[in-house]
Amino acid sequence: xxxxxVTIAEGGDxxxxxxxxxxxxxxxxxxxYGKSHILHGVSLEVGRGEVVGLLGRNGVGKSTTLKAxxxxxxxxxxxxxxxxxxxxxxxxxxxxxxxxxxVPEDRRIFPLLTVLENLRTGLDRHGVDKAKRAELxxxxxxxxxxxxxxRNQRGGTLSGGEQQMLAIARxxxxxxxxxLLDEPTEGLMPRMVSQIAQIVxxxxxxxxxxxxxxxxxxxxxxxxxxxxxxxxxxxxxxxMASELHVDDxxxxxxxxx
Amino acid sequence: xxxxxxxxxxxxxxxxxxxxxxxxxxxGLTLIFGxxxxxxxxxxxxxxLGAYVGVxxxxxxxxxxxxxxxxxxxxxxxxALMYVVTLRPLLGRDPxxxxxxxxxxxxxxxxxxxxxxxxxxxxxxxxxxxxxxLFHLDYPWYRVAVALISAAIIGGFWLFLKFGxxxxxxxxxxxxxxxxxxxxxxxxxVLAGVFAIGSGMAAASGVLFGPFGGVDATMGLNWILRAFIxxxxxxxxxxxxxxxxxxxxxxxxxxxxxxxxxxxxxIVSFVVLILTLLVRPTGLFVATPK
Numbered sequence: 001x002x003x004x005x006v007t008i009a010e011g012g013d014x015x016x017x018x019x020x021x022x023x024x025x026x027x028x029x030x031x032x033y034g035k036s037h038i039l040h041g042v043s044l045e046v047g048r049g050e051v052v053g054l055l056g057r058n059g060v061g062k063s064t065t066l067k068a069x070x071x072x073x074x075x076x077x078x079x080x081x082x083x084x085x086x087x088x089x090x091x092x093x094x095x096x097x098x099x100x101x102x103v104p105e106d107r108r109i110f111p112l113l114t115v116l117e118n119l120r121t122g123l124d125r126h127g128v129d130k131a132k133r134a135e136l137x138x139x140x141x142x143x144x145x146x147x148x149x150x151r152n153q154r155g156g157t158l159s160g161g162e163q164q165m166l167a168i169a170r171x172x173x174x175x176x177x178x179x180l181l182d183e184p185t186e187g188l189m190p191r192m193v194s195q196i197a198q199i200v201x202x203x204x205x206x207x208x209x210x211x212x213x214x215x216x217x218x219x220x221x222x223x224x225x226x227x228x229x230x231x232x233x234x235x236x237x238x239x240m241a242s243e244l245h246v247d248d249x250x251x252x253x254x255x256x257x
Numbered sequence: 258x259x260x261x262x263x264x265x266x267x268x269x270x271x272x273x274x275x276x277x278x279x280x281x282x283x284x285g286l287t288l289i290f291g292x293x294x295x296x297x298x299x300x301x302x303x304x305x306l307g308a309y310v311g312v313x314x315x316x317x318x319x320x321x322x323x324x325x326x327x328x329x330x331x332x333x334x335x336x337a338l339m340y341v342v343t344l345r346p347l348l349g350r351d352p353x354x355x356x357x358x359x360x361x362x363x364x365x366x367x368x369x370x371x372x373x374x375x376x377x378x379x380x381x382x383x384x385x386x387x388x389x390x391l392f393h394l395d396y397p398w399y400r401v402a403v404a405l406i407s408a409a410i411i412g413g414f415w416l417f418l419k420f421g422x423x424x425x426x427x428x429x430x431x432x433x434x435x436x437x438x439x440x441x442x443x444x445x446x447v448l449a450g451v452f453a454i455g456s457g458m459a460a461a462s463g464v465l466f467g468p469f470g471g472v473d474a475t476m477g478l479n480w481i482l483r484a485f486i487x488x489x490x491x492x493x494x495x496x497x498x499x500x501x502x503x504x505x506x507x508x509x510x511x512x513x514x515x516x517x518x519x520x521x522x523x524i525v526s527f528v529v530l531i532l533t534l535l536v537r538p539t540g541l542f543v544a545t546p547k
Contacts, residue, residue, distance in 0.1 A: 070439055096441035108436040110429045121429045121440040124422035174441060 021084055023048045023209050024178055029068055029078030029088070031061075038064045040233040041078065046178060049207040051200060053214060053224035053241060056254060061233040062213040063105055066180040069211070070102040071095035083177075097125065101171030105182040105213075107163045109170065111156030115147050118155050118166055122173030140169040143202065161192040168199060178209040185216050197223055217255065218246050229254040260515050263392035270391070272511030273504060274400045277407035280503035281462040282480050283487040284411055284496055285455030291494025292431045292451050294352065295344060298359040300459055300484065301477025302366035307332040307460020308472040309370060312379045321384035325464045329457040336456020337449045345448070363477070370474040381467030403465050410461060411500060414454070418496070427451055431494070486526050490533045492540020501542045505529070 022045040031039040039061045046052045054062050067073040069080055071092035080088040087095055096102070110118050119140065123133045141148035144165045150158060155166060164184055171179050181200070185193045193216065200223045203210055214220040220227060221241045229237040231254055244250060286300050307328040314324035343362060347354045385402050388395035418424035430437040430447045438444045463476070470476065487506055491498030506526045513522035533541055 072435060072439060091445070092435075092438040093441050093443050096439055102439045104436065104439070108433055110432045110436070112432055113425065113428060117425050117428070120422070120425050121437065121442060124425065125441055170440065 022046060023050075023083060024069065024211070025079075025081040026065070026069065027079045027081065029065075029075035029080060031064055031068055031073050032076050033064075033073075038233055039068065039075070042068075042230065042233065042235055043078075044228050044235055044238075046209050046211055048177070049204065049209055050226070051204050051210040051212060051224045053212050053220035053227035054230060055214065055217065055220060055227055055251075056230035057256060058215075060230050062230055063182050064233075065230070066102065066104075066182050066211065066213060069095075070100060070180055072102075096174055099175065099177035101174045101176030101179040103167045103171050103179060103181045103184060105186065107167040109155040109158075109163050109166050111154065113155055114152050115155060115158070115166060116151040118170050119147075119173050122170055125174075136173055136175065140172050143172070143199065144169050161188050161195075164188060164192070164196070165199075168196075172203075176208060178211060179203060180211050180213075182213045183215060184212075185214065185219060193219065217251055221246065264515055265512070267391060267394060267396075268511040268515055269508065270396070270400075272508035274404045275511070276504035276507030277404040277411075278462050278466050279480070279483055279487055279507055280411060280500040281407045281458050281465075283484040283491070283499040283503050284414065285458040286481075286484050287488045287491065287494055287496060287499045288427075288451055289455045290488065291496075292427065293344075293348060293448055295348075295355045296352070296359070297455070298356065298481070299339070299362040299366060300359075300455070301479075301481030302363045302370075303332055303336055303456045303477070304459040304463035304466075304480055305370060305472070305474065305477035306335070306366060306463070307456075308381070308463030308467050308476065309374055309379070310460065311381055311464035311467055312374075312472050315381060321381070321464075324381070325461060328460040328464045332460030333453040333457030336459075337453035339456075340449055340452035344452075345445070348448075363481075367474050367477070374474065376473070378471035378473040380471055381464065383468040399468060406465060407462070410458065414458070415496065423447070423450065483523075483526060486530045490529055490541055492543030495540060495543050498540050498542035502540075505541075 024046040026042055026044050028041040028043050029039055030037065030041055042061065042065050044052070044054070044065075054065065056062050064073060068075050068088075071087065071090050071094070075088050078088070079086055082098055082100065087098065110121065113121070119137060123136055128136070146162055147166060147169055150162065155163065158166060168179070168181070168184065184196045188196065197219050200210055200212065212220060212224060221244055224241040227239060227241050227244065228235050229250065237250060237254060239250065282300070282304060286297060289295055289297050310328040310331050311324040314327045315321060318324070339362060343358050344355055347358055383397065383399040385399040387398045389398060390396070418427060426437070426442045426447050427450070429440070429442060430444055434444055437447075462480070463472070483506070487499055487502045490506065491500070491502030506529055509525045509529065510522045513525045
């Protein structure tokens with residue numbers, strides 16, 4: 001292992017932002033899909049308001065890690081701790097309501113619901129009154145004016161980039177403390193890619209943490225404070241993003257680029 | 258053979274009245290199928306039990322409307338419990354297991370009704386007794402009222418699905434159950450709620466139909482068969498498709514019974530079913546396959 005080791009010992013990782021309790025701590029989780037063993041003890045931490053990248057080749061378990069955090073896959077061993085509470089066995093709708101927004105790789109917007117109805121899946125929840133809903137809606141429309149224009153259009157009729165914005169906007173309606181972004185720039189035009197980078201920056205400025213899974217290395221290094229490298233279902237390396245560059249041997253080693 | 262115009266008009270009204278009750282039965286069935294891919298063979302028995310709750314309530318209170326409301330609510334709750342106990346543990350398994358489970362429930366409920374209420378058919382008296390003159394016939398207002406009440410229930414349900422929070426939750430869950438959960442939608446409650454709504458709608462149709470045909474333990478069988486035909490012809494999981502198919506099939510049966518006896522006229526719906534399966538297996542009224 002090259003630089004910092006990855007531990008969640010008391011006192012914290014020296015690379016972590018704060019020495020206090022992390023917002024999210026994933027400790028040695030294993031997952032299985034049928035008979036295949038997908039994650040072999042993934043550990044990582046995300047501090048409050050911190051943007052953390054998760055890099056690795058295809059099929060190494062990055063998406064599964066996000067799914068395990070979102071409660072869509074239950075770990076067979078290990079723990080997921082959010083704000084000091086163990087959430088590894090919680091149903092995913094309860095996980096979402098704790099403030100974990102999930103934006104999946106294939107966007108998975110509700111194709112037959114309108115843009116507004118897609119957003120209402122997150123807005124219409126207990127404890128959010130009408131005024132607050134309007135305020136949240138205005139906020140996401142301010143971030144994504146195109147969604148306001150298309151509010152009565154069915155989600156399935158939007159372009160790929162618009163669907164990605166809708167998927168992120170939809171997660172934002174949950175007022176998340178952390179957003180799990182799975183390959184948000186995949187298949188998007190360069191103009192859209194820079195917009196996604198801006199959105200990650202905006203979430204960070206609002207104090208929302210982001211766990212970013214990406215193939216786009218320059219974007220990940222630019223947007224993140226720290227990055228984890230995952231290989232064969234395990235975190236193998238962990239570094240400050242500012243200490244890496246696109247041609248770094250570490251990047252070549254774990255991503256083969 | 259020459260059919261007079263007044264006969265055709267009378268049969269049109271008859272077809273629409275039966276079609277609206279059938280639509281009410283089929284809506285619940287298609288809704289449940291759409292959201293959890295469960296073919297509920299006990300749906301007809303929920304209708305039958307609803308009719309019996311209606312009979313009992315009517316006997317106790319003498320109020321038809323109270324009987325209609327209590328049957329809807331009680332059978333709605335019963336349906337949700339039935340889902341939690343018998344179907345929820347089977348979701349995600351081979352569809353055959355849920356088919357067998359609901360079929361088993363239908364046998365249990367039928368025999369329960371036979372044991373509890375006996376084999377003699379019970380009657381629900383019409384709450385509206387007036388008639389109006391339709392050509393040479395005294396046509397009962399109650400029939401018209403049934404069509405309107407059914408339409409109101411389906412319309413109200415459509416508005417609820419379209420605009421209500423639960424409606425959006427139900428539609429989101431139907432489209433992508435996993436993502437709905439990731440958005441914080443309480444999917445287990447939504448599924449139980451859908452079963453409750455579907456069961457309540459079946460119970461309401463049982464009470465509404467009670468004054469026409471009487472209430473007995475096997476009355477559900479008649480309806481469930483036709484409701485299945487409607488759901489397949491309308492497109493599995495499509496609410497609008499089911500309503501249109503229910504009206505289409507009932508009208509065709511009503512017209513057919515101008516030439517043949519009503520029991521033979523049922524053949525028409527099977528012909529429509531077979532043609533649909535041959536020509537457009539995804540359903541006549543579905544724009545794109547789900």
